[in-house]
Structure formats: structure tokens, C-alpha cells
Amino acid sequence: xxxxxxxxxVVVRDVAKAKPFFALLGFVEEKSVVISxxxxxxxxxxxxxxxxxxxxxxKQSKPRFEIQLLRYIRPERLPDADVENLAKPGxxxxxxxxxxxxxEVKRLTSQ
Numbered sequence: 001x002x003x004x005x006x007x008x009x010v011v012v013r014d015v016a017k018a019k020p021f022f023a024l025l026g027f028v029e030e031k032s033v034v035i036s037x038x039x040x041x042x043x044x045x046x047x048x049x050x051x052x053x054x055x056x057x058x059k060q061s062k063p064r065f066e067i068q069l070l071r072y073i074r075p076e077r078l079p080d081a082d083v084e085n086l087a088k089p090g091x092x093x094x095x096x097x098x099x100x101x102x103x104e105v106k107r108l109t110s111q
Contacts, residue, residue, distance in 0.1 A: 007055075007066035008094055015054055015071050022067050024111055025096065027056035030066075034073070050074040 012018040019029060036050040054069040098104045 004063050005065065007068050009068040009070055011070045011072065011077065013071065013077065015052055015069050018069050019054065019056070022056050022069075024108055026059050026061075027067055028059055029054060030057045031055040036074075046072075046075065048074050 010018070015032075032052070032054045034050065035044075035053045041047050041049045050073040052069075052071040052073065056067045056069065058065045058067075
């Protein structure tokens, strides 16, 4: 039985630019490590993996919810020439419940 979503992993090009964006959504950094080796390669299904892995935690979410940022060092990240086409297979979007949608849109777009 599934209880709830625990985390979402997002592959990013630049962790330093991604962290402030997710901070605007209420996430704080809990841990930052570099993952590599055969255990992670097997677990992630990526041979020769070496990646910066940052765990961000939602301050307001109950139960706990994480966004995990992953920046590949090896292998080189595959280019995606059509990242704005939402009709392509794969991860499409993530939704957050908010108390006032218009206020949140205004707050986020002002940043």
C-alpha cells in the first residue's frame, strides 16, 4: 500500500541556480553529497555515475516531502532539444497545493 509521495528527483544543469528557485517554493537544503560507485550505478541504473545530489526538504509539508536535485558529473547529461514540449514522454510537471493561487503566482513571478 502506498502511503504518500516521498520525494521527486530533478536533474539540473546548475545546482546553484536551482536551489534559490526551490527555496521560493519553501524548500530548504538538508544535505549535499556526491554520489558515485557501483552501488549507486546499480541503484540508479546509470553506469559510471558520479553526480552532485542535493536534498531539499519542504518546510511546511506534512508528511515530509523532498525535492532531490541531481547534477551529473559523469556520464555527461544527455541534451534534450525539446524540453518545452509537454507532449513528449516522461516527467511533465509537479503540482503544489496552495492557499491563494493568485498571491503565489504574483510572489513567484516577482522573483
